[in-house]
Amino acid sequence: MKIAITGGIGSGKSFICQHLAKRGIKVYNCDEAAKQLLRTSPQMQLQLSKLVGPELYRNNQLQKKILASFILENSRYARAVDDIIHPAVARDFETSGFDWLESAILFDSNFISRTPIHFVVCVTAPTPLRIERIVKRDNITPEQAKKWVDRQMSQAEIISRSNYEIINDGQHDINRQLDQLLQTLEENELLNKK
Template structure:
């Protein structure tokens, strides 16, 4: 088998990345969920825990778990603090993902890394191809409110405003999946899946990342 391709899948909050990834999983493709792993590392990685405490204070943890209420009230209202937290977490996730990639090498035609901030963190540079899942803003808001009814529309728009615009992500993508409830999702995933299978059979996959 040719070298396993490393594929990224990203998109803003509420676009349905996890739904698309579930279809890929049913096709037998392993998926690394960067956001879920980040939450695990924040609570279990000794070095990361020490770095977070050193910068944000010991109150950042309570009973061995990240004190999300403290961080939400004292830290995440500051853009610089958000960037600092990301600068601590993203390298650890990158190391963890690299180890996972190595464990899958040669076993599959391609594997997927799912991450909301794939472009923002710069981790897309380490991947062969990137899939962007996109959806209209009003639909994204409705999905988030259905999933997290405690979130107000203003809060959701605030989160979205801090992420790279969807138009920019789509422009950078190698593949785009439209999860707009107008186009069927499964056929789109199957088309991308077949394209990646075909790519995996070639000896060389050009990578253009900047």
């Protein structure tokens, strides 16, 4: 059974994954994997260089500003980059041995269609709290943080597409919610075996 953890920026996905790690559950981080593949995969580097231009990698180092400018220039360009990176990340996940993955853009980029996912857990938090977390983490203004939140799929839409919600607002007990999640997954596994 493959399980995805998703949620908007600042919702606390990594925090939940840390709690899962304490329970012995390792979660594949799609963002980290993409960064690693951008540094180490000759095939991906070649494809991206053909798409963006030969200046994208200088001395085998990704020129992040060039890639960011290319992506922001045009939504078609952003999709073309996604069409190189996302299949590579999906293949890497499938061969990783992990059953859990964390992806901020599971639905936004349709990553969910690239690898079999059986159960989706979304992490949610009130928007003001998410903005506060982003400001602290990234050292940006609340206005900039709100733009990042607004660029993503709405939290309500993510909830409607998910199987389970963990509320990470500092009020709800995270461990109790994780206990309930693992019990639900166990029940689903038993149902799937019948």
